[in-house]
Amino acid sequence: MNDFPIVNVGICGLGTVGQGVWKHISRSRAKLESRLGARLVLKRASVRDLTKKRSVRVAKSRLGDDPMAVAKDPELQIVCELIGGTTLAKDITLAALRMGKTVVSANKALVCEHGPEIFSAARQHGGHYFFEASVAGGIPIIKALREGLVANRFGRIYGILNGTCNYILTRMEREGLSYPIILKEAKALGYAEGNEALDVEGWDTAHKASILTYLAHGTWVPVKSMLVEGITELTQADIQYARENDYAIKLLAVIQRDLKTDALAVSVAPTLLSRAKVLANVNKVYNGVSxxxxxxxxxxxxxxxxxxxxxxxxxxxxxxxxxxxxxxGNAPLPEPIEQNCPLNKPELIEGSYYFRLDVKDEPGVLAKIASVTSKSKVSIASVQQRPSPRKGAASLILTTHLSNEKAIRATVTNLSRLDAVLTAPLLLRIASFDD
Amino acid sequence: MNDFPIVNVGICGLGTVGQGVWKHISRSRAKLESRLGARLVLKRASVRDLTKKRSVRVAKSRLGDDPMAVAKDPELQIVCELIGGTTLAKDITLAALRMGKTVVSANKALVCEHGPEIFSAARQHGGHYFFEASVAGGIPIIKALREGLVANRFGRIYGILNGTCNYILTRMEREGLSYPIILKEAKALGYAEGNEALDVEGWDTAHKASILTYLAHGTWVPVKSMLVEGITELTQADIQYARENDYAIKLLAVIQRDLKTDALAVSVAPTLLSRAKVLANVNKVYNGVSxxxxxxxxxxxxxxxxxxxxxxxxxxxxxxxxxxxxxxGNAPLPEPIEQNCPLNKPELIEGSYYFRLDVKDEPGVLAKIASVTSKSKVSIASVQQRPSPRKGAASLILTTHLSNEKAIRATVTNLSRLDAVLTAPLLLRIASFDD
Structure with a gap:
């Protein structure tokens, strides 16, 4: 081993993930080095607070509080950016790349917002930028898309990409408790962040969908061009409907490409997924991608x-x-070909839909609703009436045949205007992914 | 593109897979070339019978009937061995590797039987040997084990690795028909080979398990050192028991490593797998690996x-x-480290078991059976009696608590000797993979 070349690695950020990387490399260093034919040295790390206690032992001489000093250390060939965010993290990443280093990152927001600039800096200075950890945690999905499935064009990619949402939905389903109660417990147990908005409103999933879209289609789709909805309005009425009709409700990212026109459509929304689908049975904090x-x-x-x-x-x-x-020799890797596929407007995305709305419990309501849907050319597939917790009200659940977002949105708006409709309708997508 | 370097590829064998490779490379050549920055030329191919009609168009000048001429063609950098078998395929592979070429193969039997010799030839002459297609078809499982999960030691790998068996089991479950009837239909539809023995008796799965074991543990386990059982003795009685008890029956390869002693145990056997497990819901010709x-x-x-x-x-x-x-520059890849883990004797593999046996329908039989099992120190968890198609007989289904193969085999032998037992007991494993 003495004649092995030495590779020095620096880590910016010793939070949860950084400590995990330090711990597992330290533990399996011999195996990794023998496999690589190189010495893997964890040369230094930066932390925000030098006095904080950590679960891994790092010699004082290797620890500092200046991530930029790590990024620019000429002795390091590889820098791990694990501090998160898109400001300092970006500066560190670009500084390291501009010195020809390779940067490894778990930072989905950074890739999503500044991917082109980062990739171009890596190419220009002869380094690389790796980000397998940014989507779906430990699942090597990025490697699969970039390398393992290179012979393919991808008509559909869909997945559960946010563990917090999947955890909440699984517990709502299993325990029959409301969203706010489960969210509170998830926070107490560490399965949800103190500020959960990024997760439960779908933006974290959207960031990951953007990365998968780039890898699969060579096209950057900003999250603001996607249809993005979260899980915060779901109730046990929805969960119960799903159970009775052999569905699970999952927050799904769906990336569709029309292989004839190459048009892309990217959406993130809570979706009724048939239990016959494998991903309907992926529960708790697990992610899954089809x-x-x-x-x-x-x-x-x-x-x-x-x-x-x-x-x-x-x-x-x-x-x-x-x-x-x-x-x-660090030569460039084969990269996704820039394709700049056209983006389907979200309102043109087609699908079947589920509405739940509270209405006045009086005669003639259904006729009024049916008149609204037929005006928007939305064809109703089923109607169910259920008791509402609200006095003098009933809960209606409607499902539709194939329609599109534009028609559905018009329907939601028009329904909300009806006197007989007491609350804004809750809307779910119904997945119709044929085998 | 004119200044792209040219890479010449030859294909030995234009059967089903060879034609697929030719077709899909021809179709997506521009995309692949632009991604690689190289020209990918399908220079020549060999077939057994030059007169046979094929679904892909290959210029006559590129087609011959001598695979060795392809393997030794000095103009080719890459040779695909897609002829199968372990004799001519081996000669071709070694001939190409000895010229420093890279060989790509889908030949699980060859890797399994001659892996060390092949890998060593590749290393020695500066080429590579790739075999992603040899296990689980299009799923990039080999890449996941070699690269994506390189930080891990693998306590358990288990999977459905044979599409023919999974197809037969799925149809037996869904249609309630017997094994021989479904097998016949599977053959007629092309889902089973004319000679199905390699598939249904578990040997194809064992070959793939051997390859996964090498990749995960750096240890070659020959199939003859594994416990290997097939699906040929399964009946609707077993399928029905599984359904009623919320199991699916899957032909599973199971590779266990005791992370304390490093001892490996590799088995292939029809197994009752809880429906709560994702792989229990992987059906038809699909494969799945956990x-x-x-x-x-x-x-x-x-x-x-x-x-x-x-x-x-x-x-x-x-x-x-x-x-x-x-x-x-074609430098060597990181390879699994040779570990030569000790191999647990199959008879020491522990688990829970399911027996089905036809017995005389008369008093006292259960007592005799219980006496046999207790002598072998096998503890019974449940007993069910069902009607037998045989006159004057009953079908008994027993499940056990944790036991091991040795005790179970002794039990089977001793049960077979009882006068009251009319047929050799059918044995299934019950998976107890905790979450």
Missing amino acids: VTGDVVGETLYIGLGAGQDATASAVISDIVDAIALLLR | VTGDVVGETLYIGLGAGQDATASAVISDIVDAIALLLR
Whole structure:
């Protein structure tokens, strides 16, 4: 081993993931080094607060509080950016890349917002940027898309990409409790952040969908061009309907590409998914992604989407790939071809829909509602009336045949205007992914 | 594109998979070339019978009937061995590797039987040997184990690795028909080979388990050192028991490693798997693999395990990887570290079991059976009596608490000796994979 070349790695940020990376590399260093034919040295790390206690032992001489000093250390070949955010993280990333280093990251927001600039800096200065950990935690889904399925064009990719939402939905389903109660428990148990908005309103999922879209289609779709809805309005009435009709409700990212026109449509929304689908049975904090390629057919990838160890597993895999590349001259990797596919306007996305609305419990209401839907050319597939917790009210659940977002949105607006409709209708998508 | 370097690829064998590779490379050549920065030329192919009609158009000048001439053609950098078998395929593979070429293969039997010799030839002559298509068709499971999960040690890997068996089991379950009837239909529809023994008796699965074991543990386990049982003795009585008790019956390969002693146990057997497990819901010709790593937790990979297109997807991914490596100097890849883990004798494998046996329908039989099981120190968890198609007989189904293969085999032998037992007991494993 003494004649092994040395590769120095620095870590910016020793939070949960950073400590996981440090711990697992320290533990399996001998195995990794023998596999690589190189010495893997964790040379230094930066933290925000030097006095904070950590679960991993890092020699004082290797620890500082200036991430930029790590990024610019000329002795390091690889820098892990694990501080998160899109400001300092971006500066650190670009500084390291501009010195020709390779940067490994778990930062989905950064990739999503500044991907083109970062990738171009890596190319220009002869380094690489790896981000396997940014989507679906420890599941090697980015490697699958970039390498394993390279022969394919992808008509549909859909998945559960946010563990917090899936955890909340699973518990709502299993325990029959309301969203606010489960959210509170999820926070107490550490499954949801103090500020949960990014997760439960769908933006975290949208960031990941944007990354998958780029990898699969070479096209950057900003989250503001997607249809994005969260899970905060779901109630037990929805969960119960799903159970009785053999569905699960999942917050799904759906990336569709029309293989004839190449038009892309990207959406994130709570969706009724048939229990016959494997992903309907992916529960708790697990993530799952279905990738349909025109050559391979449907493939699925399931695993823990977050957490110290799962994320560290992905980061370490990237570090090992980065070192293997370095040892072979660090030439550029095959990249997704820029395709700039046209983007379907969200309102043109087609599908079937589920509405739940509270209405006055009086004769003639259904006729008024039916008149509204037929004006918007939305064809109703089923109607169910259920008791409402509200006095003098009933809860109506409608499902539709194939329609599109524009017609549905018009319907929601017009329904809300009816005197007999007491609350804004809740809208869910119904997945109709044929086998 | 005119200044792109040229990479010449030859294909030995234009059967189903070979034609798929030819077709899909021809179709997506521009995309692959632009991604790689190289020209990908399908220079020549060999077939057994030059007069046979094929679904892909190959210029006569590129077609011959001598695979060895392809393997030794000095103009080719990459040779795909798609003829199958372990004799001529081995000669071709070694001949190409000895010329420093890279060989891409879908040949699980060859890897399994001659892996060390092949890998060593590749290393020695500066080429590579890729075999993603040999396990689980288009699912990039080999890439996941070698690269994506490199930070992990694998306590348990289990999977459905044979599409023919899974197809037969799914149809037996859904249609209530007997094994021989479904097998006949599967043959007529092309889902089973004319000679189905390799598939239904478990040997194909065992070959794939051997490859996964090497990739995950750096240890070659020959199929003769595994416990291997097939699905040929299953009846509707077993399927019905499974359904009533919320199990599916799957032919599972199970690779266990005791992370304390490093001892490996590899088995292939029809197994009762709880429906709560994702793989219990993987049906028809789909394959699925569960990989539990000590860092990442459980991850799952699901997709088509065979067929022209799925297999071609994996072969093309290997060709692209091979070309990317070539363009970067073709240096060796990180390989599994040879570990030579000790092998648990199959008879020491522990688990719970299911027996079904036809017995004389007379008093005292259960007592005799219970006496046999208790002598072998096998503890019975449940007993069910069902009608037997045989006159004057009853069918008994027993399940056990935790036991091991040795005790179970002794029990089977001793039960078979009882006068009251009319047929050799059918034995199934019950998976007890905790979450």
